[in-house]
Amino acid sequence: MKLYWCPETRANRVVWMLEELGVDYETVYVDIFKPARSAEFLAVSPMGKVPALDDGEVRMCDSSAICLYLADRYAPGELAPALDDPDRGCFLQWMTFAPGVVEPAVTEMLGGPAGDSRANGWGDFDRMVKTWEQGLGGNPWILGERFTAADVMLGATGVLFQRFKLFRGHPALSDYIARCERREAFQRALAVDRAGPRSLPARVQALAMGAAASMVWVRKPAYRLLDRLRRRRR
Amino acid sequence: MKLWWSPGTRAVRAVWMLEEAGVDYERAAVDLSEPRRDPEFLAASPMGKVPALEDGDVRMWDSAAICMYLADRYAPDRLAPAADSADRGLWLQWMFFVPGAIEPAAAEKEAGRLSVPRVNGWGNFDKMIDTWERGLEAGAWIVGDRFTAADVMLGSCAIGMRAKGTLPGSPVLEAYAARCAAREAYRRALAAEGSAAAGGSLGRAR
Numbered sequence: 001m002k003l004y005w006c007p008e009t010r011a012n013r014v015v016w017m018l019e020e021l022g023v024d025y026e027t028v029y030v031d032i033f034k035p036a037r038s039a040e041f042l043a044v045s046p047m048g049k050v051p052a053l054d055d056g057e058v059r060m061c062d063s064s065a066i067c068l069y070l071a072d073r074y075a076p077g078e079l080a081p082a083l084d085d086p087d088r089g090c091f092l093q094w095m096t097f098a099p100g101v102v103e104p105a106v107t108e109m110l111g112g113p114a115g116d117s118r119a120n121g122w123g124d125f126d127r128m129v130k131t132w133e134q135g136l137g138g139n140p141w142i143l144g145e146r147f148t149a150a151d152v153m154l155g156a157t158g159v160l161f162q163r164f165k166l167f168r169g170h171p172a173l174s175d176y177i178a179r180c181e182r183r184e185a186f187q188r189a190l191a192v193d194r195a196g197p198r199s200l201p202a203r204v205q206a207l208a209m210g211a212a213a214s215m216v217w218v219r220k221p222a223y224r225l226l227d228r229l230r231r232r233r234r
Numbered sequence: 235m236k237l238w239w240s241p242g243t244r245a246v247r248a249v250w251m252l253e254e255a256g257v258d259y260e261r262a263a264v265d266l267s268e269p270r271r272d273p274e275f276l277a278a279s280p281m282g283k284v285p286a287l288e289d290g291d292v293r294m295w296d297s298a299a300i301c302m303y304l305a306d307r308y309a310p311d312r313l314a315p316a317a318d319s320a321d322r323g324l325w326l327q328w329m330f331f332v333p334g335a336i337e338p339a340a341a342e343k344e345a346g347r348l349s350v351p352r353v354n355g356w357g358n359f360d361k362m363i364d365t366w367e368r369g370l371e372a373g374a375w376i377v378g379d380r381f382t383a384a385d386v387m388l389g390s391c392a393i394g395m396r397a398k399g400t401l402p403g404s405p406v407l408e409a410y411a412a413r414c415a416a417r418e419a420y421r422r423a424l425a426a427e428g429s430a431a432a433g434g435s436l437g438r439a440r
Contacts, residue, residue: 010355032352046365047335047357053323060323063355065330072317083306083317089292092299099355100298100333101281104341107349115345118266121244121296121337123281131280 001025002054004041006032007196008206010063011051013156015192017067017149019185021074027192033201064099064153068092071149079149087143094135094142094150098157101128106161133172140179147183155180164213235259238275238286240266241427245285247297247390248304249426251383253419255308261426298333298387302326305383313383325377328369328384335362336391340400367406374413381417389414 003018005011005027018025030041030050037048045052045061052061053069060066071080081087101122108115109125117124123131132154141147142154158167158177167173180186198206237252239245239261252259264275264284271282279286279295286295287303294300305314315321335356342349343359351358357365366388369376376384392411395401401408414420 046368047361049355049357055323057320058323060327062327062330062334064334065323065326069323069326073322076317083310086291088307089287089289089294089299089303092302093294093296096296096299096302096330096333099330100296100337103334103355104338107338107354108347111347111349115341115347120341121283121333123283127281134280 001056002028004028004030004044004050004052004054005196006030006050006202007193007198008202009050010156012189012193013063013152014051014053014066014070016156016183016186016189017070017079017152019188019192020079020147020149020152020183021070023070023074027196029197031197031199031202033199033205062099063156064095067149067152068095079147079152081143081148091143091148091150095153097132097135097150098153102132102154102157102161106166110164129167129170129173133170136172136176138172140176151180155183155186163209236262236288238262238264238278238284238288240264240284243284244297244390246423246427247386248285248287248300250390250417250420250423251301251304251313251386253422254313254381254383254386254417255304257304257308296333298329301383301386302329309383313381313386315377315382321378325382325384328376329387331366332387332391336366336388340395344400363402363404363407367404370406370410374410385414389417389420393420 001018001023003011003014003025005015006029009032015027028041030037032050041052042048044054044059047061049061051063051066053059053066058069060069068080071078076082077085081091104120105122105125105128108122117127122128135142139145141151143150155177158173159181161167162174162177167177235252235257237245237248237259239249240263243266249261262275264271266284275286276282278288278293281295283295285297285300287293287300292303294303302314310316315325338354339356339359339362342356348358351361356362373379375381376388389411392401392407393415396408396411401411
């Protein structure tokens with residue numbers, strides 16, 4: 001099995017997933033800062049995005065889709081509830097929550113005034129956080145006592161945004177993210193990520209991300225204020 | 235099986251899916267203009283969004299998750315490739331393409347907001363459209379040579395965008411939207427929408 005990958009990208013959640021499964025895989029480095037992509041890679045990932053997976057006759061991209069595929073294929077009944085398990089519906093819902101709700105809600109919140117929270121499937125940042133916390137409801141994992149691929153997706157997304165301290169005011173969510181980080185498979189994936197090659201632009205971006213992370217606490221309340229003023233004017 | 239639904243929303247995807255699967259269900263209308271929601275509905279949909287589904291002990295929301303669930307449960311090997319089939323990976327990829335790429339890219343474009351295409355999973359609007367078109371190069375439907383739940387998800391987006399005029403002059407996607415809209419199950423879902431959607435508001439979500 002071949003994973004197209006680059007350090008400090010969404011590919012790390014698939015490395016984590018593969019480490020949870022304990023299957024053999026090799027990583028193929030893609031320098032995302034270079035515009036050119038190999039034809040072989042583009043055949044697997046038409047948007048030129050990592051991660052992408054080549055597993056024999058299965059070639060696919062998108063981190064959520066890959067994690068769901070891997071769980072169903074290599075750990076059915078364990079990292080993915082079986083198709084006839086009553087938890088299956090809830091599991092799928094949380095699998096789509098990470099890309100479909102958390103990511104756009106955070107991007108919107110960081111990128112400027114909020115969009116139409118009624119029309120958008122992701123509502124807004126506060127509703128997203130509240131729903132996530134309610135879903136956990138004091139349990140260690142999103143489906144309760146058992147760890148699944150949905151925790152890989154939510155945990156990895158959480159770890160990424162926690163670098164910007166976005167969930168600092170939410171202890172239940174922060175605890176959950178820290179619990180995910182303590183998984184052995186997560187730590188192994190982190191080691192893979194740290195040992196990976198870093199081009200100069202990647203290093204510059206990492207520095208810029210660090211700077212941006214420290215500024216979020218200035219930008220977030222500022223945007224909130226702007227948003228409130230804008231709504232009042234309507 | 236109960237589907238919480240409201241006309242002119244993403245709930246049409248779930249109705250269409252149920253019609254394709256051919257299972258019995260009842261629709262419970264949710265008044266989205268009313269800020270207070272029925273607690274029974276909120277138990278299935280904590281964000282207060284439609285569609286939401288109640289199927290025995292299963293309570294869930296999110297159109298993509300519901301379509302995946304229904305396909306695997308009620309139309310395996312027909313609307314969803316089996317977990318060990320070669321098409322499974324690609325099918326999942328396209329199921330996630332709607333919430334993960336089309337929707338955020340379209341919303342970003344509509345709001346006139348730009349983020350960094352390298353960092354976002356969805357790239358940008360043009361890249362998303364290009365990828366979608368190339369996915370349809372090989373055949374009439376998005377995965378293999380047959381209609382699946384991924385076409386319900388993508389088709390409802392294509393039809394909705396065509397109605398809103400946001401499908402950029404793409405003959406491939408126009409033809410795909412027309413093909414999807416011609417499905418009998420889709421027509422039944424459209425009839426269920428009632429007059430509210432007759433004006434082409436389909437796909438506009440709340």
